[in-house]
Amino acid sequence: MSFFCNCSNLSTSFFLLILPIFFTFIHATIFEIRNSCPYTVWAAAVPGGGRQLDQDQTWNLSVISNTNQVRIWGRTKCSFDKAGKGNCESGGCGGLLDCQDYGSPPNTMAEYSLNQFNKADFFDISVVHGFNIPMEFSPTSDGCRRGANCTGDINGSCPNELRDPGGCNNPCTVFNNTQYCCYSGSCGPTTYSKFFKDRCPDAYSYPLDDSAVSFTCPAGTNYRVVFCP
Numbered sequence: 551m552s553f554f555c556n557c558s559n560l561s562t563s564f565f566l567l568i569l570p571i572f573f574t575f576i577h578a579t580i581f582e583i584r585n586s587c588p589y590t591v592w593a594a595a596v597p598g599g600g601r602q603l604d605q606d607q608t609w610n611l612s613v614i615s616n617t618n619q620v621r622i623w624g625r626t627k628c629s630f631d632k633a634g635k636g637n638c639e640s641g642g643c644g645g646l647l648d649c650q651d652y653g654s655p656p657n658t659m660a661e662y663s664l665n666q667f668n669k670a671d672f673f674d675i676s677v678v679h680g681f682n683i684p685m686e687f688s689p690t691s692d693g694c695r696r697g698a699n700c701t702g703d704i705n706g707s708c709p710n711e712l713r714d715p716g717g718c719n720n721p722c723t724v725f726n727n728t729q730y731c732c733y734s735g736s737c738g739p740t741t742y743s744k745f746f747k748d749r750c751p752d753a754y755s756y757p758l759d760d761s762a763v764s765f766t767c768p769a770g771t772n773y774r775v776v777f778c779p
């Protein structure tokens with residue numbers, strides 16, 4: 551008799567044991583991605599995919615709360631067929647509506663890593679890959695307030711050599727040398743990175759930019775990303 555369990559008791563206690571673990575692991579962070587631009591933006595997230603957002607539309611993206619190195623950005627002037635294949639003027643990810651890969655520059659980027667050291671989230675805006683759409687990235691939960699904005703007029707005053715049909719490109723993509731791309735593993739600010747920094751002081755402006763702020767909130771915080779805040 552002792553070889554046979556009282557199975558209904560066992561499964562109940564197993565369930566009670568598993569339940570809290572289950573809830574710990576499936577906790578998700580919500581990113582409310584909003585398009586306040588007067589034009590359509592095709593929002594993209596890796597992981598997450600992509601979605602067309604007309605003016606004032608919102609996409610609530612749910613991301614597992616221990617995800618590392620995630621990016622959210624916007625694409626402009628896209629056209630996709632019914633199968634979700636097509637292209638964009640800026641930010642496109644290999645011709646797919648549902649992005650699996652990071653987008654092509656120029657693209658203003660929201661970057662984050664969730665639930666890292668000391669159970670904290672780290673997030674920032676980066677123009678290291680250039681600028682296509684003004685962006686705000688901020689927490690929406692109580693207890694964490696500070697967020698980042700990149701709303702300066704980068705496109706309108708973009709140096710001629712960085713101008714791109716989709717925005718203002720980054721000098722690494724345009725010139726492909728170690729000064730701008732940091733291939734050697736060390737590099738400093740340049741005239742171009744200062745141009746970006748002056749207009750978006752919250753944002754990372756070159757690959758090893760340490761003047762930028764990486765914002766932090768307790769794990770479990772939810773966020774808002776707004777195009778044209």
Ligand SMILES: *[C@@H]1O[C@H](CO)[C@@H](O)[C@H](O)[C@H]1NC(C)=O
Binds near residue numbers: 582608609610
């Ligand atoms: C997104 O989430 C916010 C906050 O929870 C909610 O107010 C809003 O209605 C949601 N929007 C959509 C499109 O689901």
Ligand SMILES: *[C@@H]1O[C@H](CO)[C@@H](O)[C@H](O)[C@H]1NC(C)=O
Binds near residue numbers: 686698699701
């Ligand atoms: C970003 O700028 C917009 C428009 O000026 C403002 O409403 C918003 O509060 C700012 N957000 C942050 C996080 O600074």
Ligand SMILES: *[C@@H]1O[C@H](CO)[C@@H](O)[C@H](O)[C@H]1NC(C)=O
Binds near residue numbers: 682
């Ligand atoms: C960027 O600026 C150029 C030149 O002023 C303009 O033609 C273009 O429409 C602008 N693009 C965006 C996305 O605002």
Ligand SMILES: *[C@@H]1O[C@H](CO)[C@@H](O)[C@H](O)[C@H]1NC(C)=O
Binds near residue numbers: 726
């Ligand atoms: C950039 O330059 C390096 C050599 O310095 C070369 O290996 C690489 O293919 C170039 N990349 C592009 C995208 O042209």
